[in-house]
Amino acid sequence: MPAPRTVLLTGAAGGMGTLMRELLPPYGYQLRLLDQLPIEGEPEAITADLSDRDALREAVRGVDAIIHLAGISLEAPFEKILRANIEGTYNVYEAAREAGVRRIVFASSNHVVGFTPRPVGDDPLIPLDTPRRPDTYYGLSKAFGEDLAAFYWDKHGIETVAIRIGSCFPEPTTVRMLSIWMSPADGARLLHAALTAENVGFTTVYGSSANTRLWWDLSSARALGYEPQDDSEPYAAKLIAEQGELEPGNPDHAYLGGAFCTNPPIWPR
Numbered sequence: 105m106p107a108p109r110t111v112l113l114t115g116a117a118g119g120m121g122t123l124m125r126e127l128l129p130p131y132g133y134q135l136r137l138l139d140q141l142p143i144e145g146e147p148e149a150i151t152a153d154l155s156d157r158d159a160l161r162e163a164v165r166g167v168d169a170i171i172h173l174a175g176i177s178l179e180a181p182f183e184k185i186l187r188a189n190i191e192g193t194y195n196v197y198e199a200a201r202e203a204g205v206r207r208i209v210f211a212s213s214n215h216v217v218g219f220t221p222r223p224v225g226d227d228p229l230i231p232l233d234t235p236r237r238p239d240t241y242y243g244l245s246k247a248f249g250e251d252l253a254a255f256y257w258d259k260h261g262i263e264t265v266a267i268r269i270g271s272c273f274p275e276p277t278t279v280r281m282l283s284i285w286m287s288p289a290d291g292a293r294l295l296h297a298a299l300t301a302e303n304v305g306f307t308t309v310y311g312s313s314a315n316t317r318l319w320w321d322l323s324s325a326r327a328l329g330y331e332p333q334d335d336s337e338p339y340a341a342k343l344i345a346e347q348g349e350l351e352p353g354n355p356d357h358a359y360l361g362g363a364f365c366t367n368p369p370i371w372p373r
């Protein structure tokens with residue numbers, strides 16, 4: 105597959121989308137931006153909801169690949185998750201199939217495996233093939249997205265790298281994030297690897313930096329050519345002084361998904 109140049113970035117107005125709009129063009133990509141919200145300073149960005157199939161058909165025309173970040177990124181009532189994350193992701197894959205787009209990078213989440221006990225002490229890293237244990241409707245929708253991607257590979261030959269992203273923010277802000285943080289620069293490195301690796305078929309990877317306190321196995325991401333350069337450890341002393349160490353007896357600390365497992369916020373309908 106020739107290296108993709110023109111890439112549709114959905115969710116371009118969001119937190120990660122905003123970071124990636126800065127970080128991906130130096131790799132040589134021309135980004136076409138889409139979000140339900142207008143993006144200041146980007147007059148050519150497509151403002152469209154994922155339910156608008158005509159707009160998606162137009163948006164994917166002529167692109168080499170899609171980075172699909174758009175969707176609800178936290179817990180929400182099931183009906184909202186259904187429309188944005190489940191039906192919305194289906195609409196993106198259908199538009200890709202119709203237009204002949206061959207590669208999608210799907211923003212999955214650690215919350216697909218959120219109810220996996222976090223490693224303690226000398227426990228092994230969480231492997232990629234650990235059973236899926238979604239912690240929210242949100243996590244369930246990402247599990248659906250992974251299965252949808254596998255189906256579109258098996259049935260229609262559209263390749264996907266599904267990245268189970270940890271926490272991609274400029275800095276880690278909790279002690280839990282020390283283990284799953286993906287620096288924005290490493291996020292761009294991983295997206296670039298996911299766009300350019302040959303013969304990925306359907307591949308799932310965990311998405312994080314090379315954190316000292318890492319909880320999961322990054323080997324499938326490294327197999328794509330991803331070489332993380334960052335580590336959350338410089339933030340550890342301050343965060344631990346402020347928040348304390350993770351405690352086995354605290355239900356918010358017991359599982360990989362953190363507080364998503366115990367106290368998922370349900371937004372107003």
Ligand code: NAI
Pocket residue numbers: 114115116117118119120121138139140141152153154155172173174175176177178187188192211212213214268269270271272273
């Ligand atoms: P975000 O909530 O900041 O951005 C999501 C964007 O999607 C927003 O700009 C929103 O307007 C757009 N969007 C939502 N529903 C839409 C719809 N129906 N049609 C069109 N646009 C819609 O989320 P963030 O942090 O940028 O995350 C990006 C993606 O990565 C999400 O899919 C999220 O689930 C996933 N992810 C992010 C993590 C992180 O640490 N930032 C961790 C794990 C997964």
Ligand code: 15L
Pocket residue numbers: 177178213214215269270271272361
């Ligand atoms: C996610 O999936 C969310 O999109 C993000 O906002 C963070 O909450 C992240 O997981 C996390 O687990 O820290």
